[in-house]
Amino acid sequence: MSETGGGGSASNTAGNPASDASRDMIVIGAGIVGICCALYLQRDGHRVTVLDPQEPGGGASFGNSGIFATDHCAPNAKPGLLWELPRMLLDPLGPLTLRWRYLPRALPWLWRFLAAGRPQAVEAASLALHALNLQAMEAYRPLLDDAQAHGLIRKNGWLLVYESTAAFERARPLKIDLRHKRGVPLEVLDAKGVRELEPALTPAVRHGVYFPEVSQTTDPFALVQALAADFRRRGGVIQTGRVTGFGFGPGGVEKVHTDGGPFPADGVVLAAGAHSKTLARRLGAKVPLDTERGYHAMLPDPGISLKVPVISGDFHCAMTPMDGGLRVGGSVELAGVDAPPNYARADKLVSVAKRVLPGLNDAGVTRWMGRRPSMPDSLPVIGPSPRVPNAFFAFGHGMLGLTHGALTGRIVADLVAGRAPPLDLTPYRPERF
Numbered sequence: 001m002s003e004t005g006g007g008g009s010a011s012n013t014a015g016n017p018a019s020d021a022s023r024d025m026i027v028i029g030a031g032i033v034g035i036c037c038a039l040y041l042q043r044d045g046h047r048v049t050v051l052d053p054q055e056p057g058g059g060a061s062f063g064n065s066g067i068f069a070t071d072h073c074a075p076n077a078k079p080g081l082l083w084e085l086p087r088m089l090l091d092p093l094g095p096l097t098l099r100w101r102y103l104p105r106a107l108p109w110l111w112r113f114l115a116a117g118r119p120q121a122v123e124a125a126s127l128a129l130h131a132l133n134l135q136a137m138e139a140y141r142p143l144l145d146d147a148q149a150h151g152l153i154r155k156n157g158w159l160l161v162y163e164s165t166a167a168f169e170r171a172r173p174l175k176i177d178l179r180h181k182r183g184v185p186l187e188v189l190d191a192k193g194v195r196e197l198e199p200a201l202t203p204a205v206r207h208g209v210y211f212p213e214v215s216q217t218t219d220p221f222a223l224v225q226a227l228a229a230d231f232r233r234r235g236g237v238i239q240t241g242r243v244t245g246f247g248f249g250p251g252g253v254e255k256v257h258t259d260g261g262p263f264p265a266d267g268v269v270l271a272a273g274a275h276s277k278t279l280a281r282r283l284g285a286k287v288p289l290d291t292e293r294g295y296h297a298m299l300p301d302p303g304i305s306l307k308v309p310v311i312s313g314d315f316h317c318a319m320t321p322m323d324g325g326l327r328v329g330g331s332v333e334l335a336g337v338d339a340p341p342n343y344a345r346a347d348k349l350v351s352v353a354k355r356v357l358p359g360l361n362d363a364g365v366t367r368w369m370g371r372r373p374s375m376p377d378s379l380p381v382i383g384p385s386p387r388v389p390n391a392f393f394a395f396g397h398g399m400l401g402l403t404h405g406a407l408t409g410r411i412v413a414d415l416v417a418g419r420a421p422p423l424d425l426t427p428y429r430p431e432r433f
């Protein structure tokens with residue numbers, strides 16, 4: 001048995017040993033994805049331990065914009081992006097930026113990202129995202145029931161707004177036409193309609209698109225904490241520890257090594273968000289995972305109120321009403337997982353939010369940076385390891401990890417049990433690149 005990483009050698013076609021038996025399952029990562037995997041595995045009767053150096057929800061799941069974006073059915077890359085990219089990347093505080101020192105390491109990811117903007121790739125990714133969206137909220141329902149956490153969820157829809165008619169028309173193919181094609185409910189609003197819905201918005205807003213079926217959480221961190229508390233209440237273990245490698249035997253992973261010692265395992269789920277790449281390699285898959293770092297500013301006493309989350313399409317900035325005030329979030333920064341935060345990006349979000357919401361009060365603002373776990377094709381990695389029979393992947397959810405967390409957990413539990421998952425997993429398989 002090899003005690004460190006390096007990948008197992010057994011073929012996955014061997015299937016899951018004792019698929020009807022209760023097993024010792026290790027989940028790596030206590031973000032929204034890992035906790036949902038843990039809960040669904042626990043519902044199947046497995047003994048589940050979650051390992052994370054941080055408290056549950058301390059990663060990207062802490063500070064997201066809280067939108068269950070089940071309308072979102074386009075990848076982040078789009079046709080023609082190549083020509084816009086240099087201008088975007090050169091603006092250090094623009095919505096998309098790259099730290100130049102990171103360019104050599106980002107290039108392979110960027111190359112694939114641009115390829116994902118080809119029309120056929122956009123259509124394929126759109127179908128794959130929509131397939132997840134269709135079951136996303138239903139997968140949350142039993143977890144919210146058990147955790148009595150429905151109070152953290154509101155279904156009021158969200159509103160996309162534009163001041164610039166040119167920007168609105170440029171966005172139309174992906175923001176409206178593609179969603180229409182997928183059957184996403186939406187209402188196109190004029191300036192009057194927008195202001196009737198959200199009077200706090202600047203009169204400069206001339207166009208809006210309202211997605212009435214979308215839900216939000218009023219506190220993403222509290223949601224993970226509530227789900228984690230329910231997991232513990234039912235006998236689940238959450239252990240502080242950073243996973244460093246694996247010990248392998250004939251059936252795959254037998255031990256999970258951490259900085260605090262080894263844990264025996266009958267199976268392992270990798271849900272370490274943006275930090276999953278190295279561990280995935282040790283579990284037999286080379287995945288082009290990187291991070292699109294995002295920022296938020298939390299305004300505890302905003303002085304205005306919004307009924308629904310609002311995203312400015314002009315400035316790529318989300319403004320979400322939450323329990324602790326107004327959260328202004330957004331920005332994509334390609335700089336790797338380890339670079340220190342540049343909080344000027346959060347300040348920039350506040351300045352554009354003040355333009356969109358005149359009268360916004362930023363006293364007492366707090367700032368945060370989070371690492372979205374991003375695949376270049378904007379699709380998560382969900383599926384069995386191609387080489388290690390009892391290892392399963394659940395990471396790479398990019399901008400939609402909150403949205404797809406529960407469904408990912410349900411799928412992973414199905415795979416571990418040897419049940420057919422509720423949708424075709426081909427688009428999300430780890431070996432697709």
Ligand SMILES: Cc1cc2nc3c(=O)[nH]c(=O)nc-3n(C[C@H](O)[C@H](O)[C@H](O)COP(=O)(O)OP(=O)(O)OC[C@H]3O[C@@H](n4cnc5c(N)ncnc54)[C@H](O)[C@@H]3O)c2cc1C
Pocket residue numbers: 028029030031032033034051052053054055057058059060061062063064065066067068069241242243244271272273274275276293294295296329330331369370371372373394395396397398399400401402403404
């Ligand atoms: C500004 C911003 C706004 C966003 N808005 C939305 C939104 O509105 N809707 C939406 O759906 N998504 C949104 N997202 C994306 C969403 O937050 C992420 O996709 C999601 O949180 C990813 O969850 P995760 O569990 O995979 O990762 P994380 O929450 O990052 O959890 C991964 C965990 O793994 C742990 N870990 C790392 N390495 C190890 C190791 N070696 N051993 C053990 N544990 C390890 C980490 O400590 C961490 O706790 C947003 C993201 C950002 C940054």
